[in-house]
Amino acid sequence: MIKREQQFKRALALLALVVLAFAGLGFRLMDLQVWRHDELARLAEKKTQQTSWRLAKRGDILDVNGNLLATSVSVKLVCADPSMIGGQQAVVAHALAPWLRMSEADLQQRLIPRIQKNSRGETITNGLHYVRLQKNVPEETWQQIQATMSQLKFGVDEKKLTKADRAFLRNLRLYAISAEPDQLRVYPNGPLAAHVLGFVGMLENTNHTSEVFGYDGIEKFFDDKLRGASGWRVSGMDSRKNELVTQRDENVKAQSGLNVVLTIDAAVQHILETTLTNAMTRHAPQSITGIVMRPRTGEILALASLPGFDPNDLRTINTNTGPDRVISDVMEPGSTFKTIVISGALNEHIISLNDTVFCENGLFHYAGITLHDSEGHHFGDLTVQQVLQKSSNIGASKIGIRLQAPKLYEYMTGFGLGAFTGIPLPHEVSAKNFVRPADKWGKYSIAQIPMGQGVAVTRLQMAMVMGAIANGGVLMRPMLVKELDDANGNVVQRYEPQSVRRVVTEATARDMVAALKTVVSKDGTAALAAITNYVVAGKTGTAQKVVDGKYANDRFVVSFLGFFPADNPQLCISVVMDSPKEGGHAFGGALCGPIFSEIGKRCASYLNIPPDLVPPPAGTPDVVASAQLPNNLPLR
């Protein structure tokens, strides 16, 4: 009986133990599955899932013929986990320093886990698990780094090590050095068209990768199109941190940015830049700019501003290279402005090309000021055509006075002065403050402005004025981008030439072309701008610079704007030089004329522009060639 009672008690105790054990397990189950569910689920997810970012390739920038002007290449951002390196920094640094192009000592320092105190005295372990070693490491180099790490020797017989030590070395080789995908913006032609293309900046993302953003030029203006959209992938990992494809939760593909196809022709741009570079060496100006465009469409084939820079190396950018002078600098146009005055007067039928203007023998007193024609010239009667040909300041002033201020202002704004041209580049200025309405002009402005003083423009605005004359009187919007393409080359958006307005009639434009042709003749101011086998029309400009509030006699902005073939214009070219070393002896025709001629000749050959001058038989002096005789001294 007692025995049975004991057995019952034992069974009861056992049952109590079992119940207690199950209660304990139940409690633990509740703790893990209910009370700490969220926290542990996050922890488990972190250990078994990874989110990898998929960078969108930034779109390329191409020239009109598909030549690559800017592209992005895949590179790696090499990082280290110092906590996995233990005391082997020296071995790892010795092996990797040559690949990472770093000094061994510097690399070794970076591989040491850092436990520091911040400004508030708190202990921080920044760099304990993650430290950046090198950016922009090419893919091939990263593969070499991986191979080097997998064969790393530590000078010990690993067979004699404990299991834990062997695992440590295995993890060091496999996981201590890692890489993240990154992009590097590359400009294959270096400084070519640098001011047009611009350059990019880098921002660090929250996921430690660099985000490229446009900082200047086309890179900035079309940043949202070029940028694309990053993708991501959330998937499970095995114990060796390999992705388990079957456990992919999210898989969003990166969308590449659009390619921007410019109207720029790399070959024409090269011709322009090499010619301007030579001129820079010869004349040592503060700066020199050039534009080559098609006047009928406004397509810009080349646009250069020197001194330039190499967008691959941002250290080459300084205050001299600055933003693009063609659109951001304002200058007094000088005699090229006479094109506007005479066009306006012809269009209003106030004058005709054969009308005579008395040029006061070189001295003209008006509203308390005395105007001069250029040094050594005392013109008497000149026809309107000759006023342009010889660039008479007094002749232009008198025509301006006859046109009257409101009409002159109307033509100035009609030709686009004081307004943005609409070129798709950042930093364009309108120079609106320098093109004041007629009612705000001074008493002698109407005599001064027609000769290109007291008004300021951008180089592009003046080039567009000349383009409008060449285009039969229709002002075009400058066109720099031809189309936007997707990564497969499909056209997403095409840009068409846009006319802004008709400024003068076709007849007026024809008269102007006839007059501008005479500028590039042996009696004109730009005989040196002639191009063999082509009839050139154009206008010189020599503007005094304002220094300390006064016109300086030794600092000039010289220019030549022209187009050819004159009666069927294919190219309009602008060359502007700021403060050449010739000082007071600098003239637009003498300095910029030959540069124009060289650019025109090379472009005509490259673009296969049919000549409009039949070459004379051998031995006969060429009409145009005779204009290049050294005795033909150019006038302002």
Next chain:
Amino acid sequence: MAKNRKNQAAAIRFGPALKALFLCLVIAGSAVGYVWQKSQVYQLGKQIRETELRLVQLERNNQMLGDQLADLRSPVKLDQRARGLGLMPAQPGQVVRLSETPFTPSEKSIYARQFAARPTGVSP
């Protein structure tokens, strides 16, 4: 009676054994099939991953070759290479331009050419 019972008992034992065996085979087969399928899924996932990596590598190589091609076709580099070889743009004196005058053959010359072109002995 005993004989019959013996025979019946033997029949009953054989049947359940077969059924049990069949059931075991089904369960074991399902288990092996499940493991095999899991293994296949893992292997295929691995293959997909490897193929994706290969695709990325090929795309990268393609991009690299494209960049190399662009570099070789760059007008700037071509110009530099041409100048390195001592070549330079043709000077105006070296260019001979031919004027194109429209050709208007006389009637006589047209007939003469037609007859000259026709093989002898062949009627039109």
